[in-house]
Amino acid sequence: MEALLLALVAFIGKCDLATGTNMIQRPIVLGPIVGLILGDLEMGITIGATLELAFLGSVSVGAFIPPNVIVGGVLGTAFAIVTGKGPEVAFTMAFPIALLALAIDNVIFSLVRPLMAKLADNYAAKGNGKAVSVIHMCTGFITCTVLAIITFLGFSLGSAQMEAIVNAIPEVITNGLTIATGLLPGIGFAMLLQMIMNKKVIPHFFLGFLLSAYLGIPVVGIALFGIVLIFLSIKFTKDETQVQEVAVDEDF
Amino acid sequence: MKTSNSITKKDLRKMFWRSLPMEFSWHYERQMHMGFEFMIEPALRKIYEGQPEKYKDALTRNLEFFNCTPHIAPFVGGITIAMEEMNAQQEDFDTASINAVKAALMGPLSGIGDSIMLGTLRVLAVGVGTSLAVQGNILGPILFLLIFNIPAFILRYVCSIKGYELGVNYLEKIQQSGLMSKFMLAASMLGVMVIGGMTNELVSVTTPLTIGGGENAPLLQDVINGIMPGLLPLCATGIYYYFLKKKVNVILLIVITAIFGIVCAQFGILG
Numbered sequence: 001m002e003a004l005l006l007a008l009v010a011f012i013g014k015c016d017l018a019t020g021t022n023m024i025q026r027p028i029v030l031g032p033i034v035g036l037i038l039g040d041l042e043m044g045i046t047i048g049a050t051l052e053l054a055f056l057g058s059v060s061v062g063a064f065i066p067p068n069v070i071v072g073g074v075l076g077t078a079f080a081i082v083t084g085k086g087p088e089v090a091f092t093m094a095f096p097i098a099l100l101a102l103a104i105d106n107v108i109f110s111l112v113r114p115l116m117a118k119l120a121d122n123y124a125a126k127g128n129g130k131a132v133s134v135i136h137m138c139t140g141f142i143t144c145t146v147l148a149i150i151t152f153l154g155f156s157l158g159s160a161q162m163e164a165i166v167n168a169i170p171e172v173i174t175n176g177l178t179i180a181t182g183l184l185p186g187i188g189f190a191m192l193l194q195m196i197m198n199k200k201v202i203p204h205f206f207l208g209f210l211l212s213a214y215l216g217i218p219v220v221g222i223a224l225f226g227i228v229l230i231f232l233s234i235k236f237t238k239d240e241t242q243v244q245e246v247a248v249d250e251d252f
Numbered sequence: 253m254k255t256s257n258s259i260t261k262k263d264l265r266k267m268f269w270r271s272l273p274m275e276f277s278w279h280y281e282r283q284m285h286m287g288f289e290f291m292i293e294p295a296l297r298k299i300y301e302g303q304p305e306k307y308k309d310a311l312t313r314n315l316e317f318f319n320c321t322p323h324i325a326p327f328v329g330g331i332t333i334a335m336e337e338m339n340a341q342q343e344d345f346d347t348a349s350i351n352a353v354k355a356a357l358m359g360p361l362s363g364i365g366d367s368i369m370l371g372t373l374r375v376l377a378v379g380v381g382t383s384l385a386v387q388g389n390i391l392g393p394i395l396f397l398l399i400f401n402i403p404a405f406i407l408r409y410v411c412s413i414k415g416y417e418l419g420v421n422y423l424e425k426i427q428q429s430g431l432m433s434k435f436m437l438a439a440s441m442l443g444v445m446v447i448g449g450m451t452n453e454l455v456s457v458t459t460p461l462t463i464g465g466g467e468n469a470p471l472l473q474d475v476i477n478g479i480m481p482g483l484l485p486l487c488a489t490g491i492y493y494y495f496l497k498k499k500v501n502v503i504l505l506i507v508i509t510a511i512f513g514i515v516c517a518q519f520g521i522l523g
Contacts, residue, residue: 017274019273020274020322021274022397022405026396028378029396031385042388045385049392053382109279109280110506111507111510114281114502117281120289123311124289124308124311127307129293133293135286139277172514178517181513182455185454186451186485188283191282191316192447193444194493196348200437200440201441204442209451212450214481219362219453222359222446222449223359223449226445230438233441
């Protein structure tokens with residue numbers, strides 16, 4: 001029963017991404033709920049806060065996917081309460097579990113979901129926008145379900161078995177998938193380039209790349225350089241009267 | 253200029269609600285693209301009513317790569333809708349400029365958005381929330397959610413409405429002054445420049461190989477960095493670009509990438 005409720009918590013936690021990325025997936029929020037289920041709300045709040053600070057860096061920025069704080073947070077909190085060991089052990093339990101769940105995340109994000117996307121492409125080509133929307137939502141809910149199942153199994157197995165499973169995955173597989181996840185955004189950029197690249201702007205691609213590679217200028221800076229470059233290289237003149245007004249409008 | 257298909261505030265409000273699951277189907281290859289399509293699909297259907305071919309093209313076009321701080325993504329959605337609307341009303345609209353504008357906006361907006369939402373607002377919420385929660389105070393998690401979400405939702409709503417207004421106003425002005433073709437060129441320049449920068453920032457591949465044997469053998473990666481940092485991500489993207497030009501199936505590329513990654517990990521070529 002408790003395992004089922006915890007699975008539900010993980011499911012709802014992942015729905016964070018369906019309700020506007022409003023941080024309900026964070027340990028500080030899920031911890032108290034886990035505490036409530038296991039009959040120790042106050043401990044849940046405290047452990048949630050501890051894990052929140054420990055996982056502070058585990059937040060997705062750009063294309064970086066952090067260890068899974070949902071499964072890690074829920075099971076870490078649950079094991080810490082059940083074993084009665086409190087906040088101190090919560091993180092040592094939560095972290096390896098979060099890494100294991102990350103490995104599963106990576107399989108979903110790099111293989112399962114791109115396949116769903118291909119399905120969406122087919123429907124788009126047929127002009128069926130509603131089907132694309134359905135695929136989008138299903139893709140999300142499938143992941144919620146997977147996380148709920150892992151949480152359910154994890155709690156049912158108990159902490160000792162969880163650790164053994166985490167250690168059993170061949171390192172080559174996890175490392176290999178990590179390498180692949182670094183490469184995959186390249187496919188996305190290549191697809192995008194295919195659509196907007198033309199002979200006139202090839203140098204601009206390399207300029208953007210080199211500014212980032214050699215000078216370490218962040219993307220915002222590159223865009224600002226790009227805007228200046230545009231004004232240097234394109235004359236926005238049709239008749240003299242309108243120049244000023246239009247030129248200013250350009251940089252939204 | 254305006255036709256009966258014009259987008260109303262009600263449509264924009266709908267876009268606001270539909271922007272909520274932006275990250276729900278995120279994946280490595282095209283990231284938030286399905287979320288983006290989900291957000292603007294009702295608007296597209298309205299814009300292209302009676303133009304099934306253009307509607308199909310728009311659906312396909314907006315399934316290209318998209319990634320942005322989710323809370324400000326509706327801003328890009330609004331501008332996209334404004335451009336799509338223009339495309340529906342004109343025969344000679346250059347649709348490539350829509351993706352160029354999206355590409356030019358998503359990078360910088362994410363930079364600003366991530367630093368506001370994750371760098372500032374979240375850290376503030378965590379600071380206040382945990383200081384109370386550590387003592388077992390239930391107000392901690394509640395304040396954490398409120399501090400983050402009230403500004404987040406206001407920002408999202410403003411972005412939903414303003415993006416479209418901005419798009420419509422400026423696009424019409426540009427159109428009337430006959431600068432559209434220059435604007436298209438400018439948009440694609442900015443777009444590819446930003447993609448160039450993102451290629452270096454977001455595609456990550458390094459090698460642990462050494463040159464020759466021995467304890468102090470120089471790292472190949474250091475040599476590469478000495479010549480050109482980011483050379484490997486650039487090559488990887490270039491290779492993908494080449495294969496896509498040759499019409500190689502994307503799924504095949506993804507599967508090969510996964511296998512390639514495991515092989516490289518086994519032999520320590522990359523990592």
